[in-house]
Amino acid sequence: MKMEEVDIGTTTEPLLKVEDLAVEFHVSGTVQRALQGVSLTLQRGRTLGLVGESGCGKSVTSLSIMRLLPQPPGHYAGGRIVLEGRDLLSMPERDMRVLRGGRIGMIFQEPMTSLNPVYTCGEQIVESLTVHSGLSSKAAMDRAVELLDLVGLPSPKERAHDYPHQLSGGQRQRVMIALALANDPDLLIADEPTTALDVTIQAQILDLMTDLRERTGAAVLLVTHDLGVVAQTCDDVVVMYAGGVVEQAPTKALFADPQHPYTIGLMAAVPRIDTTVDRLSTIAGSVPPPWVKIDGCRFASRCPLADDRCRSAVPPLREIGPDHAVACWRAPIEETTV
Amino acid sequence: MTAMLEVRGLTKHFPVRRGLLRRVVGHVQAVNDVSFDVNEGETLAIVGESGCGKSTIGRTVLRLVEATDGSVRLDGEQILNLSTDAMRDMRRKLQIIFQDPFGSLNPRMTVAETLAEPLLLHGLATPDTVDDKVTELLRTCGLSRFHAQRYPHEFSGGQRQRVGIARALATRPRLIVCDEPVSALDVSVQAQIVNLLQDLQAQFGIGYIFISHDLAVVRHIAARVAVIYLGRIVEEATAEALFAAPRHPYTLSLIAAAPRPDPTIRDGTEPVQGDAPSALAPPSGCAFHPRCPMAQEVCRTERPELRALGATRVACHFAEEVVPETVAIQTTPTAPSLQRRLDVLQSAALKKQSAT
Secondary structure, eight states, rough: OOHHSSSSSSOOOSSEEEEEEEEEEEEOOOOOOHHHHHHEEEETTEEEEEOOTTTTSHHHHHHHHTOOTTTTTTTEEEEEEEEETEGGSOOHHHHHHHHBBTEEEEEOOOHHHHHHHHHHHHHHHOOOHHHHHHHHHHHHHHHHHHHHTTTSSSSHHHTTTTTTSOOOOOHHHHHHHHHHTTTOEEEEEEEEETTTOOHHHHHHHHHHHHHHOOOOOOEEEESSSSSHEEEOOOOOEEEEETTTEEEEEEEEHHHSSSSSSHHHHHHHSOOTTTTTOOOOOOOOOOOOOOSSOOOOOOTTOTTTTTOHHHHSSSSOOOOETTEEEEHHHHHHHOOOOO | OSSEEEEEEEEEEEEETTTTTTTTEEEEEEEEEEEEEOOOOOOEEEOTTTTSSSSHHHHHHHSSSSSSEEEEETTTTTTTOOOOHHHHHTTTTTTEESHHHHHHHSSOHHHHHHHHHHHHTSSSOOOTHHHHHHHHHHTTTTOOOGGGGGGGGSHHHHHHHHHHHHHHHTOOSSSEEEEEEETTTOOHHHHHHHHHHEEEEHOOEEEEEEEEEEEEHHHHHSSSEEETTEEEEEEEEHHHHHHSSSSHHHHHHHHSOOOOOOOOOOOOOOOOOOOOOOOTOSSSSSSTTTTTTTTOOHHOOOOOEEEEEEEEOOOTTGGGGGGOHHHHOOOOOHHHHHHHHHHHHHHHHHHHHHHO
């Protein structure tokens, strides 16, 4: 919190601020800590990547921001989510419903399961437009076709009358994006939007998202496991591990100068299409399960640099460079660290 | 010299049935005239996008799906017309690893039971020796004998894939078809499994057909690569040649589309347009022509044959004119600070290891 209150001159009030968010799941008498002390800031017109492996809490974070976490078993155990000065966690569900699909647009991994199979693509966009923007159904249909055209769907007028199953995976994702953009959202949350797509289609969709962000000025929260996608599309990155933020930085700084042992391990483990190595580097061990209570750093059990302090005290996220923060007692790691 | 596995003219058409009488109304041309070799201890990668037929190729080679036409020889022996009994013996030499080991392991069998079954069935162990053999297999695959009495659901994704590999390895196969074996895994686990597959190949001289959509993994693991588009090989080359000088416009667009994990390389090239066509009604001429930026009249009318161009085989009328943009084939060194810090972590890990 302290970090964010420091005014760096030109910065204005951020669009979205998540502060010290904690989420628990209460499952058959046990408490599973899905998120602990997650903080992040998203400025208008920027793309923030939320990256990490399965179970790190990236999707729980994005679902929390949309207040779509199933409760129970989910439970907000602390913290705040502030969108333009308003705390979403204390907002009545009715207001939240106005925000979702309105100020907040959402894109999910599998459009086949998030689009309604019994309505045409056009009808689904029309519904969103009439509910949120109060357009007449005639005007809304015109706008829907306009939106489908904007997202690069060929012959949008005809496609508006197609059902989701009549479209290819890439086309469905374009419809999903059109739906998310329908009411000119300020915030677009995209949870693994290209993971289910082929690589040539992924390239098309990522290009489209970058292009639309520039045109609409919406801020994007991009949840992904793919460091390649982050490098190619995000301005800033938050790296998550086992329910907490381990590092955050502008994308270029993160890739040029990774600080957290987990970030370093992750980057080195990715096979690259543009270079060859004899053997892939791995991270020993596995992620601790969420029901295990850990006093110190959650990465300590897998970290070759872990010492007694790492095992007993949680490392705070501290600034190590311009806008670059890391939650590691041992950073910066240099030859002398060992 | 003949290769360990010789596949010639492999073709698989699935009939499409419609209506009350289930009449055959057409054929999905899943695999068309595919030929390749796999040598002992070598990895051939088969890459392509969803629906291109790459998995069907793997399954047809193993006769999990019966081929429509073609020939598959392992060590000179034709396997497509073997009797059921003879094929059962042959299966000892031909194994498969699936993308989702959870779907391919019996949830009601312990790992020990799963691994013991093929050993006993093929006479590779007796009831007295089977426990030791199972333990040995688990160790080879990076698990311990404590895992033997557990059920598949008790394992993480990476461990489950290790069990899947141990099961395939049990019969000492000559060839393993690896069908997207690391696609469902997180990168840190993916790296462990890729390393394991490479170690096993070095140790036992197994040939792999590595089916994948991920070109980065393929570049790392494969000696040779065959690129499939709509059921046909459009390019085949050594991994080195394919990534340094792709000859088919489709190969080039696949390489260019893979997002580089490096924000300093953002190429501004337009991704290839459109979707892959349906195998039910493939386009005339070259199947890639509707999406190809280089397509000309001849591409619409005449299907290009797979032909030799240097050491590469390519099916494109204009392969000589494919000039990759430098960004697509540029090699980038690891960021210096990443390498430096990785070295520190690795030497710390070594120190820790020697201390215990």
